[in-house]
Amino acid sequence: MGTDISGFLEYRVPQDDQEPLWYSSHGLSSLNDDVRDYDAFGCLFGVRNYANFRPLAAARGFPGDASATVSARFAELTEWYGEDGFHSTTWITWAEVKAVDWNELAEKPDSRLHQYRQTSTGLRMTGKSSWSRVFAEAVGIEVGEAREWPEGSEWLVGDTIYRSATIRRREAVTETGEWQPVWEAMKELAEQHGDDNVRLVVWFDD
Structure with missing residues (x-):
């Protein structure tokens, strides 16, 4: 909702x-x-x-x-x-x-990991997500588990980059x-x- x-x-x-x-x-x-x-x-x-x-x-x-x-x-x-x-x-x-x-x-990093794809013109943001099954399985966290990740933490899973970021x-x-x-x-x-x-x-x- x-x-x-x-x-x-x-x-x-x-x-x-x-x-x-x-x-x-x-x-x-x-x-x-x-x-x-x-x-x-x-x-x-x-x-x-x-x-x-x-x-x-x-x-x-x-x-x-x-x-x-x-x-x-x-x-x-x-x-x-x-x-x-x-x-x-x-x-x-x-x-x-x-x-x-x-x-x-913001006072701390976004609760949602920012997602990017590499393109011919550089990184393109494709969305934000509080939880992703693909990401969870790749880093070994439980289904539905929410985590706070340090600023700048980054993972490449398949062709998607997941990044913890603080926005202005x-x-x-x-x-x-x-x-x-x-x-x-x-x-x-x-x-x-x-x-x-x-x-x-x-x-x-x-």
């Missing part, structure tokens, strides 16, 4: 003699349709964190001052699917995204990837309302 993400962008506007109010802007799905980007989920929100990042904004909960539109949508979904239908609800501001060191390494944030959330339209939309809103007055609210379901 996979994990999907949902959410909205919000911006905050001051009110005369009142607390500033949040308003909804974009639905996340209109900006990023890759709903199972697990490396990004882990890097940003600590969900499916196979790559072992220090999450930027994990499990902060649903904001009590959420916009009327987002609050109504979340309540509607909760009524349909029950309180256990969603998990890891959280939010992150544009100010926090702007401050990210995208060169920061920019490899999880790439400069040209699915999250860039989200960042661009947040940046545009922040130019009008301020970096701390723009946020992304998200939740997950399995």
Whole structure:
């Protein structure tokens, strides 16, 4: 079973003699349709964190001052699917995204071994795997057994290279990837309302 993400962008506007109010802007799905980007989920929100990042904004909960539109949508979904239908609800501001060191390494090697094939133009990554029968049989570990391997450990099994690697944030959330339209939309809103007055609210379901 996979994990999907949902959410909205919000911006905050001051009110005369009142607390500033949040308003909804974009639905996340209109900006990023890759709903199972697990490396990004882990890097940003600590969900499916196979790559072992220090999450930027994990499990902060649903904001009590959420916009009327987002609050109504979340309540509607909760009524349909029950309180256990969603998990890891959280939010992150544009100010926090702007401050990210995208060169920061994960805290330890990826839980999945990275797999490569040799091609005429060099090594080509073919995937990541927490467990492989072929690899397990080659190195003598039990079926289904998960291991942590030291950084740089490498094995050639058949024509596949298995390598333990630690990745950087920019490899999880790439400069040209699915999250860039989200960042661009947040940046545009922040130019009008301020970096701390723009946020992304998200939740997950399995």
